[in-house]
Amino acid sequence: ETGVTQTPRHLVMGMTNKKSLKCEQHLGHNAMYWYKQSAKKPLELMFVYNFKEQTENNSVPSRFSPECPNSSHLFLHLHTLQPEDSALYLCASSETGGATDTQYFGPGTRLTVL
């Protein structure tokens, strides 16, 4: 069973659309993360949830809205996106949310905003 799954794997949306990305972890971890990965740039941490509570929001525009209904599921709701938001969106989980925890990543959603 794959540890961290993400759906959809690919998404193309217009700037006026609303869509959601889903992430599920089967590792029994308590922390989940959303990252943005753009070509030749470092991973950008967007949000962190620890025991379902948001513990970090790195100045992410409000057009990105996270939701964590339980420790196993994480969503990223998208609305009124811009072309510069096109990127690979990675979900990850870790045992406790500590920075020295190993993070386990999903395969990502490749998002294209037209």
Added chain:
Amino acid sequence: GQNIDQPTEMTATEGAIVQINCTYQTSGFNGLFWYQQHAGEAPTFLSYNVLDGLEEKGRFSSFLSRSKGYSYLLLKELQMKDSASYLCAVVDSNYQLIWGAGTKLIIKP
């Protein structure tokens, strides 16, 4: 500011050895990670170093020098499947994880 430097791209030959360097300037240090990411796939954990020295795991080894702000990942007996990006990340004194932009490694037959 906080900074992590890695070469953007490297090329090596199958069967050879390659060393991928990572230098960092961060506010403090609480550990350094290496992750491997194949194209279109999830990053996967390779190593975590918090003390100086070399740690070996099969064909892969990771080295850390805290006084020099320097780490390297050493890959031996390169295989085609080692073609991937290698991400370096440092835990700073505030326990924030600072990521490098990654090194794309191309293996040629």
